[in-house]
Amino acid sequence: MSEHKKLYDEVFGLIEKHDDWMSKTINLIASENVSSPAVRSAIVCDFRDRYAEGWPGERVYAGCKYIDQVELITIDLAKKLYKAEFADVRPISGVVANLAMYTAAMEPLDRMMALSIAHGGHISHARKDLGGTAGQIRGHKVRNWIFDDKEFNIDIDASMKQIKDLQEKGDEIKFLLFGGSVFPFPHPVKEFRDIADEYGMTIGYDSAHVSGLIASGFFQDPLREGADMMTTSTHKTLPGPQHAMVLAKEKWADAIKRASFPGLLSNHHLHNVAGLAVALAEMMEFGVEYSKQIMKNAKALAQALHERGWQVIAEHKGFTQSHVVLVDVTETPMKDGATVEENLEDANIVINRNLLPWDKKRGRDYKTPGGIRLGTSEMTRLGMKESEMDAIAEFMTRVVMKGVDVKKIAKEVGEFRKEYQKVHYAFETDTPAYAHLRFK
16 A cells, blocks of 8 residues: 555544544534534535636636526525625635625724724734734724623723724724624624714624524624624534625625625635525524524533532623633633643543633733633534533533543543434434545
8 A cells, every 4th residue: 555545544534533533522612513414415515626706697707507596595595594685605714704894894004993802802803913814914903892801791981982082082993893702792782883973983793603693583683783794604603614704784795795706715615605505594494493592501501510619700690691601710620721621622521721801910821821611502403401511511520620530531421422413403414413424
């Protein structure tokens, strides 16, 4: 056997090991989900090898007559689901969708408001010296919202004053960005619509984490609350392929379309557009029930951890109104998020470490932050409910608080997961959620 064939076989071996491992883990990564068998079927179609630059019906490439029809269905489903006047389903990721939004709404170097990373903002919102997309790629001067650590949300009065002070100094703000990657509570969009109108500012909303909840009519309704445009991911609480969308009022349509192509995209991963159409149809049918359970499970997981002595953020607010639970682990025996993450992974419980708003003051950084972030989207998709969240909290407590051997817990987690191997809230559910399907 040649060395190249050995490596070829090794790749497939590692893929199969990963898929088998996923079927035995409790995955609480808030930015992940598991797609349905139907979505998986769509994303392996021949679209994956084709090009379709431009807008449906206005393509640069031939051979798109069926691709165009699928993309138009995807656009129509997105507009219906989000009650949006316009939808661009071409962005290939949330970061690219955000770039399209920035490009449509601002000139390079314009100032914008966004959450800091420590307060839940995403790196695509951040300034240049942090390597953030907004600053590094577009040159935007990013000012951070003033944040209320206790309420874990934007401080409306202080931020309003900050904007007015900046405007009076001549440091004109052009864009107000809401949303983030740690996002337990709705953001105060409607409260800033009047000041945006007063100073001619545009409002954007990054719904990447909560786009499925918003689609189902929960969490909040940014486009009705005053946002001009909203970006999504399509693989978090919206359980589709890895892709993205920009949703907006009609007046922004031409600017967003031009930003996407020719500005940011050539081909736009057409197989994932097909997969997105399937996921949007699933959400039209099953999204309300699915989203309700995601949110119930998040509250149940938070409460179960709290009762076991964990410092879950925002107890006085019911911990969360989304899929996300944030926990301060500095008082646990493991002391920091990185150690907790590592030990839980060894026990087949997959979470991620996360900065807390007060970490910087305590000398912590993203490598060894004080917190962990948990999400309930994927385990809910596998049919888990509140009682299973209590069991998960107990597994986590035994590892982190009680120091039980991680190999013992990993084995128990594998047994626990045997009952949860099929996708729920979908039209097609026969194929196991993590089965590796290899063509020959």
